[in-house]
Amino acid sequence: MSGVDTALGLDAKRGPVAVIAKTVLYGALIFVFAGPLVAIMIGAFIPVSDPTKLTVIPDEFTLDNFRQAIERDVFLYLFNSFVVVGVGLLFQVLVSILAAYALARKKFVGSTLVMLAFLGTMMLPEEVLAIPLSLVLADVPVVHVNLIGSLTGMIVPVIAWGFSILVMTEFMKDIPVELEEAARIDGAGELRIFWSVVLPLCRPALGVIGIFGFAMIWDQYMLPLLVAVDNEQFTLPLALRTLRTDEEVGVGVLLAGSLLALLPSVIAFLAFQRSFLRGLTSGAVKG
């Protein structure tokens, strides 16, 4: 009777028929969901002259796709992507923890309003704001800077992200206030308390907003599309379209480019899987 540990109780089903059925099922699921991505990986290293040659079974190995992709500046695009995600993420995490500290640890007039405003920004993604955003980027209010045609234009708008702030706020709320008060009695100042008491306790949440921020910035499409004026500023995801429409190169080159755009996010996911899954549920539950 016991051992019913899952909703369907598949775990408990043993015996040769069940094992074979489960193996076939798992194999099919992996094929459907991971297969296309594996095909990118394989296709990048074999000659793929046209789309019908896509396969998950490699035959002959070549680096020619990468050679041609590099000739078409794929490393420049990759570099651009890394600059945007590196600088963007650094500032995004910083901005998030600063804002979360105020929202979670301070009582002040207007905090509910700020919280509502932050929640509201989550309904205002780059897509919805595309039209006015393109004008604002060309002439940023107050400072009157033109960010069109520079990587800065892809970085600055993403350094404040509602999701990240909210996840961090929820986490910081759970840190016992006694620790903070003890530090205050010992004469620690505001920044000191923030930096050496609250922040070290937030390490798990830092992992979450780090990996989600990475995925969010790496996946940006509309913003680079609005900002980039020529190939010089293309990020890798944006450049894939040009690789595809380039008639001089085959599908293999597009796959080589795709692989370079895919790998960083896959590696980041595998390395921070725990944080990722924690964020998926915690963020969603609060969202």
Next chain:
Amino acid sequence: MSSTGPRAATTDRTAAAAPTTGRRPGRSGGPRKATRNRAGRFREAAKRQLIPWLFLAPALIIFALFKFVPLVRMIEMSFYQVRPFLGDVYVGGANYDQVSSDEVFQDAIWHTVYLAVGTTAGSIVLGLVLALLLEGQVKHLWFVRSAVFLPVVAAMAVVAEVWRILYYPNADGAVNSILGLVGFGPSAFLNSADTSLNSVMVVGIWKGAPYDMMIFLAGLAGVDRALYEAASVDGASVWRRLWHVTFPALRPVFAILLTLAAIRGLRVFTEVFLLTNGGPNGSSEVLMTLIYKLGLERSGELGVASAGSVVLLAATATLTVIVQVLRRRGAHR
């Protein structure tokens, strides 16, 4: 941004010097006498109110510049015929009239809703099935789950490019050759007006279902195991157990997924832009690709494009509120 650092530091030092009257009135008896006068106490309270804003400043400034100013501009532009260098002309609700009466907009709105509903429903159903099939503690299941989750991690641009290849509209194309094995004729997928929108939807479900699966799995982990035991002691079948124990316990998960779908569903852009760019013949044109074409590619129709965006935003906001209200009501029950 960087200017807030030193500024926060200075207020920080002064704040530290000031007594912490609010929290521990008894502790700071000494310095309290010095600031007993009203002006001092007022300044102290002001400082206490000011510090949070210094921490919030970077986020607020960025949001103001790149979210709220564009929002206001968008609403403003939606009432004007925007003419760069010539001066804008106020046109009242004309742009909105165009959005609501123009056939191209009508079609795009319908496609957007169809795609959003289909992708959401498909992802939730498939995500639930995946979660039920892949629930468990065994090590190899962890591997299967990770593999299935990969589409969520991949950037949409990568996903779109690989699916363009998979959808190759020829009997030798990857998906077509698999369909051929089970006896279905080759489909033109993205290249035919009949199948383009559904083909985009399948990609959306393929990328969305594993995400939903993970959230369902978290929900399944929280189901009280004693209820499973009780059900099996009572001799309930697997289906009855699912229906009476598992699904009711997953109700909050459905609410979460619907909330996310309400926020994300209607603004779909990247996959459509890359897979079909609205074609063929506008058969997969959604609001965002249309707005992008009107406002940015052809430029000049900024006013109409803004009106379309405002409609999109209003619909998103309404949906979110509806889902939240339903969620609250569900929670009370």
